[in-house]
Amino acid sequence: MNLYHLRYFVTLAHMEHYTRSADLLAITQPSLSHAISSLESELGVKLFKKNGRNVTLTKYGKSFLTDAEEILEKLDTSVGSLQLAGKGEGRIDIAFLRTLGSDFVPRLLRKFLDENQGKQIDFSLHCDKVITDEILKGLKEQKYDIGFCSKINDEPLIEFIPVAKQDLVVIVPPDHPLASKSEIHLEETLEYKQIIYKSGSGLRHIIDHLFDQIGAYPDVSYEIAEDHVVAGFVANGFGIAVAPDIPIIHSLNLKVLPLISPSWQRNFYMATLKDAYHPPVVDVFKQFVIEQARNNLDYRTI
Structure with missing residues (x-):
């Protein structure tokens, strides 16, 4: 199924007029007509019926519109998130031990956001009932980008960088x-x-x-x-x-x-999955944490 045809369908469903829809989409009316005909042929049902000089949705068209709009919204949201990540913005998934949640993590995140004002950066935080084993498991499953936890030996897939003491x-x-x-x-x-x-x-x-x-x-x-x-x-x-x-x-x-x-x-560590791809925003944050740890080697969580 052609993605453009889905967008054409949604536009026509709202405009209910081929000429105005084609103008809005910056395509010719025959191109729009061909796209809708191809879509209807692929689906095996009529999506529109003529209503004077306009068109309106059939019952099948109304049902398909709901799904098509949901699909396009999810796709656009996902594309937007990826584009933000590519520009050094977007979401970072962080898991941390609860003991680090009263001071260390919020202070670190606040400073990072203050130094990156004007950028769209969001943190997704995971700390409820999280222990080190679960954080490392989540990193391996790529549920988290970065973890703040203790170090466990015999974890060859994980890079541990010391960041705080207690x-x-x-x-x-x-x-x-x-x-x-x-x-x-x-x-x-x-x-x-x-x-x-x-x-x-x-x-x-x-x-x-x-x-x-x-x-x-x-x-x-x-x-x-x-x-x-x-x-x-x-x-x-x-x-x-x-x-x-x-x-x-x-x-x-x-x-x-x-x-x-x-x-x-x-000692507490920043844990990341070795050899995993991280979007620029995660790499920037990781480097920021490394620099903070280097400048505050005696930092304590209390």
Whole structure:
């Protein structure tokens, strides 16, 4: 089916006059008549009927008009989006860990938009119930252009670029035996039940490695995926936790203890799919993030 014929059909359906439609389309009337005849022949039904000097849609034409307009609208929208992307504008799909959503990501996006005023740039944000494994899976499926997450080893298809740091701490309820301390060694946590992050979280790999270093593993009461839920359970006495030093833990009824040993910082990375095609707007944003990270190597998320 000829795309031009679809556009001719929609124009004639609205104008209901061959001569005026041909003038609007900048084609000859015989060309328009031939296009409509070809379309009707291909479909096997009449789309128009004569009404004096005008034409009107048949019942088949009315039904086809609805579908034709929807198809052309979707096509025009898609073409417009691609043309914007080719000019360094358009939409960027970003997935990120929720812990980065209170400060790091919004601050980064705001600065990028401020430096690119006048351009049509939209961000599609994905952070609800998103953990590192899901972000990397989404990158491989090309659902996301860029992810901000932890680094997982043995991911040869993913490029990881460090962009921010976060200290790890131990959080305990204020009436806990450890709450009297001002700092803590990981060995001191072993006699207490702990809440740890679910497998698949980038932080779980880090915490498991810390316990491997001291040659022991805690008694686990719950495995939870999200930072704010971990903090909430600790605040209500379900266990203690090794957690990132993020704003929410300072707003809850918790004692925050700096982790002295094993010493560790949680690093966050910009993750992208290697060797994948990215439109110019994504490449521009990626380079912007790299420059921001280079200029703020000690940037912390709190």
